[in-house]
Amino acid sequence: MAANGDSQTVSEYIVHHLTNLTYGKLPAGYERYDGSVVAEGGQWAMAHGANEITAMGFNAIHVDSMIWSVGLGILFCWIFRRVAVRANPGVPSGLVNFVEMVVEFVDGTVKDTFHGRNPVIAPLALTIFVWVFLMNLMDLIPVDLIPHSLMLAGVEYQKIVPSTDPNITMGMAVGVFVLMLFYSIKMKGFGFVKELTLNPFNHPLFIPVNLFMEVVGLLAKPFSLGLRLFGNMYAGEMIFILIAALFSVGLFWLLPAALLQIGWAIFHILVITLQAFIFMVLTIVYLSMAHEDH
Amino acid sequence: MNINLTLIGQLIAFVAFVAFCMRYVWPPIAGAMAERQNKIADGLAAADRAGHDLEVAKQQADEQLAEAKREAAGIIEAANKRAQAVVEEAKDAASAEADRVKAAAAAEIEQERARAQEQLMTQVSALALAGAEKVLAAEIDADKHADLLKSLAAES
Numbered sequence: 374m375a376a377n378g379d380s381q382t383v384s385e386y387i388v389h390h391l392t393n394l395t396y397g398k399l400p401a402g403y404e405r406y407d408g409s410v411v412a413e414g415g416q417w418a419m420a421h422g423a424n425e426i427t428a429m430g431f432n433a434i435h436v437d438s439m440i441w442s443v444g445l446g447i448l449f450c451w452i453f454r455r456v457a458v459r460a461n462p463g464v465p466s467g468l469v470n471f472v473e474m475v476v477e478f479v480d481g482t483v484k485d486t487f488h489g490r491n492p493v494i495a496p497l498a499l500t501i502f503v504w505v506f507l508m509n510l511m512d513l514i515p516v517d518l519i520p521h522s523l524m525l526a527g528v529e530y531q532k533i534v535p536s537t538d539p540n541i542t543m544g545m546a547v548g549v550f551v552l553m554l555f556y557s558i559k560m561k562g563f564g565f566v567k568e569l570t571l572n573p574f575n576h577p578l579f580i581p582v583n584l585f586m587e588v589v590g591l592l593a594k595p596f597s598l599g600l601r602l603f604g605n606m607y608a609g610e611m612i613f614i615l616i617a618a619l620f621s622v623g624l625f626w627l628l629p630a631a632l633l634q635i636g637w638a639i640f641h642i643l644v645i646t647l648q649a650f651i652f653m654v655l656t657i658v659y660l661s662m663a664h665e666d667h
Numbered sequence: 668m669n670i671n672l673t674l675i676g677q678l679i680a681f682v683a684f685v686a687f688c689m690r691y692v693w694p695p696i697a698g699a700m701a702e703r704q705n706k707i708a709d710g711l712a713a714a715d716r717a718g719h720d721l722e723v724a725k726q727q728a729d730e731q732l733a734e735a736k737r738e739a740a741g742i743i744e745a746a747n748k749r750a751q752a753v754v755e756e757a758k759d760a761a762s763a764e765a766d767r768v769k770a771a772a773a774a775e776i777e778q779e780r781a782r783a784q785e786q787l788m789t790q791v792s793a794l795a796l797a798g799a800e801k802v803l804a805a806e807i808d809a810d811k812h813a814d815l816l817k818s819l820a821a822e823s
Contacts, residue, residue, distance in 0.1 A: 435673040460699035496689035544677025
């Protein structure tokens, strides 16, 4: 059901669902939603509506994304830390079994792809896999459940799937990118510069061309990582929202919409797991490439 | 889509969670799993070894049993041989004894016979002498012919 009933159009409903709860700094002289004008030096405030968010620009933070993302990260750390404390070489059971299964799966993937010794890669891959999976999992919660409940509690906007926020996915991708640069320089040293300038045309004259191509190729990696996850999750979320909007169209649409909802949710179980897995594997592959000398 | 400070926030959270996982989550779990793997491998190897040992022990026992059987058979055979030899010896001894006794008896008989013969001879000669004495009492001097008769008896 649409959150505000008849007074809201379908497009308003969708836009509302795609707006983050944002806290940011409004520039001086900006006229707010209630007609007040922001004083000299700007003003930090919760944004009301998309216009205010746009006005805030970079000086804003998506409170909902951050809370859900960090919360899920803490959940991951808490569960796995509990198991780590109890881990022993005896017979495992229950939660320990499950966690060890995940660890073994990640470890196997890392060993298949990454040849070499680096104590960072496996924990990094585990964190990415479980964390991204948990963030994607929020997609399966009915789209109106938490936002509507929070709205009744006075919170205007709420996006509960952090991975539909490009800031979140790109934040992780940038983290991986920094690691890629770090290990490229650490492992290859000057060879990294050579790789950027003397590939694919090994001639001094072609250095600018090579540099351009290689830098584009290098930068494409974090973007492919972050935007792939974002795009998939955003599209999935969008379809959930559209199906939810369908419920409010009329009584006739109730059954088809319910069936669509179930079908898409089942399909989405596959998508969220796959996307988490792809993010992890690409991270390993990119870091593996950073370690390998040509 | 607006890129803003959330990206930085997420980057910091990402680093923090990865660091936590690297420091407090991965090593204990991976360590415990590796240790368990070793334990299981050791256990399997020990089981294999035990099975092998059992096999060897069985073989040894079989060998020892066969050896003992062979030895027992040997001892029985030796005993049999010995018994046979003892019997044979006893037989030989007995027959030798019998021969000896027989020989002794034969010698005694011979002796007895000789003595009897001698006695008989003596008696016959005495009888003959007495007869002749009676016949020839008058004309034959007993003392004078006794030597003659004695030498006659000794001759026959």
